[in-house]
Amino acid sequence: MTETQTKYPVIRSGGVDGMLVSFGDRLSEPANRAALAFRAAVEAESWDGLEETSSTLVSCFLRFDPLHLSHRSLRAKLETLLNARDWYAATLPEGRRFWRVPTVYGTELAPQLAQAAEAAGMREAEAITSLSEARVRVQTLGFAPGQPYLGTLPEAWDIPRQSQLTERVPEGALVVAIRQFVLFAVSAPTGWQHVGQTAITLFQPEADEPVLLRPGDEVQFTATDAESLENMRRDPRGGAICEAIR
Structure with missing residues (x-):
């Protein structure tokens, strides 16, 4: 013990x-x-x-x-x-889902990938591979309705948050620090590093299930390109697909 x-x-x-x-x-x-x-x-x-x-x-x-x-x-x-x-x-609860969420890493959509990769001791291509292959769990929801904190990332991603705030990241921003992802449900300031961008809408108040992700769900942020992501914006899930974890 x-x-x-x-x-x-x-x-x-x-x-x-x-x-x-x-x-x-x-x-x-x-x-x-x-x-x-x-x-x-x-x-x-x-x-x-x-x-x-x-x-x-x-x-x-x-x-x-x-x-x-x-x-x-x-x-x-x-x-x-x-x-x-x-x-x-204990065994994790039943009813959990595994989500694959298309994500653009880097480019002008996620401009802090390079500095985050450097902090993790990786080249940008290595960082994209590491982040896009990670399968993480929704550990909790907080800060904004439906906003998940996800982990745990590989040890290399035990990088600090920034000393200065980024003035604002957009809804759907994927940010990283201290071996965690946070997927932003709203546009907001942050001290986390913006490494990826998704088109997902996490909080849909008029839907039967307003909060898309649940604590215990598992998520992989699969790499895509900017053009494909733009086409996915017509879908409230931003192209994300899920399956039951059995």
Whole structure:
């Protein structure tokens, strides 16, 4: 049992109607796996009074109705569930998908590929191969509706964020730092390095499933060219295809 596992998981109250179960104090594969698996298990329990769950990089948050489910009762249920298995070695939830998302690397569409490649100790062509062949997992959603943080990239991509902000990257920008991708759901400033550009629309509020990617989904950002990407903009998924992970 590692040091992290001896300290965690930890249950914390989150105000009047919240409870947070944390599996670590920093991102790791076991902690993220535990957060995803534990959230799925909590939802499967369907406790009366539980109103909502969500997961972060290393935690599971529960919102509940304290008039129907007391803090003491919920904590007891959580402790029982936590003790039921080793969540750090848990199987990831069912219903996950594998997405292939067409991406233009570099060019004027993603102008920071060269500097990111240099930071990773690669030539641009090597960087494109490394990034486009990586199969990463949606570890959490955050910052903007439907915006995924994905990892873990090969060790060479443990590069820092920029010391200065890029004034704005467009919707669909693929950015990289600290062995993670972030795929931007909106146009926004960022300190991450813009290495790729997609045509995907991550948040579609009028769709039956407004948020396209889910925590636990796996994604590969396959290389394409600018002309093909422009043609894909007619498709809300930006040419992305998915299949069930079995």
